[in-house]
Each structure stands twice: as C-alpha cells, then as structure tokens.
Amino acid sequence: MTATRILVLNSGSSSVKYQLLDMRDNSRLAMGLVERIGEETSRLKHTPLTGEDAESREQNRPIADHDEALKAVAAELSHDGLGLDSPELAAIGHRVVHGGQTFTQPTVIDAAVLAEVERLIPVAPLHNPANLTGIRTAMALRPDLPQVAVFDTAFHTTMPESAARYAIDVQTADEHRIRRYGFHGTSHAYVSRKAAELLGKQPEDINVIVLHLGNGASASAVRGGVCVDTSMGLTPLEGLVMGTRSGDVDPAVIFHLMRVGKMSADEIDVLLNKKSGLIGLCGDNDMREIRRRIDEGDQEARLAFDIYIHRLKKYIGSYYAVLGRVDAIAFTAGVGENAAPVREAAVAGLEELGLAVDSELNAVRSDEPRVISPEYARVAVAVVPTDEELEIARQTYALVANQAAERND
Numbered sequence: 054m055t056a057t058r059i060l061v062l063n064s065g066s067s068s069v070k071y072q073l074l075d076m077r078d079n080s081r082l083a084m085g086l087v088e089r090i091g092e093e094t095s096r097l098k099h100t101p102l103t104g105e106d107a108e109s110r111e112q113n114r115p116i117a118d119h120d121e122a123l124k125a126v127a128a129e130l131s132h133d134g135l136g137l138d139s140p141e142l143a144a145i146g147h148r149v150v151h152g153g154q155t156f157t158q159p160t161v162i163d164a165a166v167l168a169e170v171e172r173l174i175p176v177a178p179l180h181n182p183a184n185l186t187g188i189r190t191a192m193a194l195r196p197d198l199p200q201v202a203v204f205d206t207a208f209h210t211t212m213p214e215s216a217a218r219y220a221i222d223v224q225t226a227d228e229h230r231i232r233r234y235g236f237h238g239t240s241h242a243y244v245s246r247k248a249a250e251l252l253g254k255q256p257e258d259i260n261v262i263v264l265h266l267g268n269g270a271s272a273s274a275v276r277g278g279v280c281v282d283t284s285m286g287l288t289p290l291e292g293l294v295m296g297t298r299s300g301d302v303d304p305a306v307i308f309h310l311m312r313v314g315k316m317s318a319d320e321i322d323v324l325l326n327k328k329s330g331l332i333g334l335c336g337d338n339d340m341r342e343i344r345r346r347i348d349e350g351d352q353e354a355r356l357a358f359d360i361y362i363h364r365l366k367k368y369i370g371s372y373y374a375v376l377g378r379v380d381a382i383a384f385t386a387g388v389g390e391n392a393a394p395v396r397e398a399a400v401a402g403l404e405e406l407g408l409a410v411d412s413e414l415n416a417v418r419s420d421e422p423r424v425i426s427p428e429y430a431r432v433a434v435a436v437v438p439t440d441e442e443l444e445i446a447r448q449t450y451a452l453v454a455n456q457a458a459e460r461n462d
C-alpha cells in the first residue's frame with residue numbers, strides 16, 4: 054500500500070481535535086483543534102508540523118456545525134499541501150467512546166457499524182452522538198476513503214465476566230446492557246505495550262498496572278498484554294477520584310440525595326460528574342494548583358490530595374491482588390506524567406510489595422518513557438507518556454494495510 058498518511062479525528066459535541074500522521078515513521082504532519090462549534094466565538098487552531106512555515110494559524114469566526122468545521126480543517130491541510138484529496142491519505146481513524154460488547158477491535162465503518170454505534174447511544178449519551186456526527190461528516194467529505202472506528206472500550210472487552218459484571222439482578226442488567234465496559238482503552242493499550250518495550254520484554258511476558266491519571270482517571274490491570282480489570286464501569290464515573298468526577302461512591306448516596314436532598318437524577322448526574330472529585334473537594338481540579346496550595350499550608354487542598362491518593366492506593370493494592378504478580382506500574386496522562394508528588398505518595402509505604410520510587414529519578418522531567426524505581430525494587434515503576442492519537446493511527450493503518458494486502462492475495 055503506497056498511501057501512508059492517517060488523519061485521526063476526535064469529535065466532541067462542540068469540538069473536533071485532529072492530527073495527521075505519516076505511518077512510515079509515525080511522524081506528525083499537522084495537528085489542530087476546532088472548538089466552540091455552533092457558537093459565535095468558534096475557534097480553529099491549526100499547527101503544521103513540517104517545513105519552514107511551521108507556525109500555528111488561528112481562525113476566530115462562527116463555525117456553525119461539524120460539516121463546516123471539517124471543511125475548514127480540510128482547507129487548512131490543503132494550504133500546507135496535505136489536503137484530504139491527497140492520494141497519500143490511506144484512511145481516517147475516528148475515536149469512538151463506546152463500542153459496547155460488540156466492538157472488540159478497530160472496525161472499518163459501514164452502514165451496519167453506524168447503526169450499532171447509534172444503538173449504543175443510551176449507554177453513552179454524551180459521547181457517541183458527537184462521535185457519529187464527526188464520522189458522518191468525514192464520510193460525506195471522502196466517501197471513497199476507508200474510515201475506521203477505534204473504540205475507547207475495545208481494550209477492556211477481554212475482562213472476564215467476574216470483573217465485567219455488577220452483582221445485580223442478571224435479567225435487569227442484561228435488559229439495560231448494564232455492565233462494566235471501561236474507558237481510556239486506547240491509552241491503556243498503548244501504555245501497557247510501551248511499558249513492556251521499556252523493560253525490554255514482550256507484552257505477553259509481563260503484568261502491568263496502568264494508572265491513567267488525567268482530568269479523567271482510570272486504572273487497569275493488564276496480564277500478558279490482555280486487560281483483566283479496569284476501574285471505570287458502565288460510564289466513566291466509576292473508580293478513581295478524578296478532576297471533577299467522584300469515582301466510587303455508595304450507590305445509596307444517590308437515593309439519599311433524591312429522597313432527602315430532593316435532587317433530580319439530572320442534578321445528581323451533574324453533581325457527581327462535574328462538581329465532585331478534586332474540584333468538589335477543594336475548588337480546584339488542576340493538580341499544579343492543588344500542590345501550590347498545599348505548599349502554602351492549605352488544609353482543604355491537603356485533604357483533597359490525601360483522598361485522591363488513598364483511592365489510588367486502594368486500586369494499586371486490589372489490582373496487585375487481581376494479577377498476583379506485578380512486573381510494572383505505569384503512570385500516564387497529565388497528572389501521571391507530570392506530578393512527581395502523586396507518584397511518590399501513591400507507592401509510599403508499599404515496599405513490602407516491591408514498590409518504591411527513587412526521588413531523583415522521579416523528579417526528572419522528560420517526554421520519554423522512563424523507569425523511576427530504584428534498581429533493587431522488584432517492580433518497575435515507570436512514567437510512560439500516553440499518545441492516543443498515535444495509537445488510533447497505528448490501529449487504523451494496520452487494519453487498512455491488512456485489508457489491502459488481503460485484496461492483493
């Protein structure tokens with residue numbers, strides 16, 4: 054196959070993030086973001102990453118819908134000689150949040166796939182409609198080009214039923230497709246593989262706990278390259294304490310808020326997803342700001358940090374037990390890659406489990422994957438910067454290259 058470029062699209066309800074990559078060397082040719090689509094104050098920021106003219110360009114003008122947004126992106130790419138009509142473009146890879154139990158692999162999009170992603174809207178009401186709009190728009194723009202869906206849930210479809218099922222009435226659960234799906238799967242897949250690479254091992258040969266700590270946060274237990282448990286569930290609300298989400302709470306908190314607090318389901322949804330977690334505990338969801346406040350002696354920020362770490366530690370411990378043997382713990386995403394105090398506190402006191410960080414190695418700032426545990430430690434603690442766009446591009450390219458090879462056989 055001669056075409057080697059992949060356009061990665063991540064379509065939100067009012068935004069589109071994109072990157073154009075060349076899979077010969079995994080290099081990035083351009084990237085950008087359209088935000089506030091449908092508002093008066095829309096903005097497109099495009100950054101070409103090749104050639105002399107590598108300065109970002111911005112458009113600040115109303116962009117009515119995803120169709121207009123994608124056409125504006127296509128025009129910016131054309132300006133750089135990277136247009137969507139180029140024969141070098143092999144496919145478009147779309148991030149799709151929820152693939153339910155159906156999609157275990159990246160999938161070439163056709164009418165049946167679109168219908169199934171649409172059928173999953175009830176379990177992903179915020180994300181799947183926006184992802185679908187992005188896909189439909191891109192398909193209208195390049196109907197002849199393979200378009201591939203890469204699902205956030207796919208990596209977790211290998212979880213055994215014992216981890217994926219909630220202990221609730223089976224009929225009710227099945228009727229409403231209630232089970233633990235997990236999210237951030239593209240990141241967990243990429244980071245667990247990279248962690249193996251970092252240790253000079255094959256993914257099949259190691260067990261890894263991946264801690265994806267961004268504004269959203271999730272942990273996963275990966276045995277020999279296969280996910281066996283993850284902390285997010287039916288929705289991304291379950292699990293760790295996050296920037297604005299509560300993570301685990303007793304479900305009875307919700308009935309209590311309904312009966313005693315007289316709150317509606319929608320109000321509680323907003324409370325737990327948008328006004329809880331770090332922001333609910335101390336008014337800030339940025340770990341940098343929380344650390345700054347702690348350094349000034351702020352007790353509210355201290356408690357928020359301690360709650361965050363306590364939950365993280367519980368997940369490390371439980372995934373240690375799930376895996377039996379752990380070879381590596383990999384920290385990733387905004388907090389995991391940058392916040393040395395979080396990494397240090399998360400494994401503090403776990404020497405008996407073979408876990409420790411070397412303070413000097415932990416303090417190093419770098420964009421490269423690196424081990425931060427001392428040599429004597431039995432478990433490698435690592436920082437592995439995630440790259441979801443590269444992983445989407447890689448999976449998309451592998452699929453279309455494979456299909457092209459099969460056609461030529």
Ligand code: AMP
Binds near residue numbers: 268296339391
């Ligand atoms: P993400 O969702 O992966 O983009 O992560 C965003 C979060 O990463 C922010 O809300 C911050 O809490 C955190 N973050 C980013 N940079 C830093 C940093 N230098 N130190 C600590 N936390 C950071």
